[in-house]
Amino acid sequence: MKRELETLISQMIEKGVLFADAVTEFERTFIRGVLEKNRGNQSKAAKALGIHRNTLGRKLEQLGLNHRAKGRSAGAR
Numbered sequence: 001m002k003r004e005l006e007t008l009i010s011q012m013i014e015k016g017v018l019f020a021d022a023v024t025e026f027e028r029t030f031i032r033g034v035l036e037k038n039r040g041n042q043s044k045a046a047k048a049l050g051i052h053r054n055t056l057g058r059k060l061e062q063l064g065l066n067h068r069a070k071g072r073s074a075g076a077r
Contacts, residue, residue: 009022028064031065032065034049042060
């Protein structure tokens with residue numbers, strides 16, 4: 001995994017991706033993955049991430065994932 005990450009970072013640097021954008025995209029992808037693994041259960045996802053449930057809620061808002069997470073169950077029907 002470390003080698004894959006280093007390759008990805010090199011590609012991002014070559015493309016001129018800013019650090020803040022890279023961190024935001026990593027956070028968004030990581031949190032989305034943990035939420036999917038926990039079937040949208042934010043309490044379980046927060047525990048898996050090692051953060052408080054309220055912190056996860058704020059992160060979801062900041063990253064624009066809040067509506068997607070809430071709408072996921074309704075859209076899955």
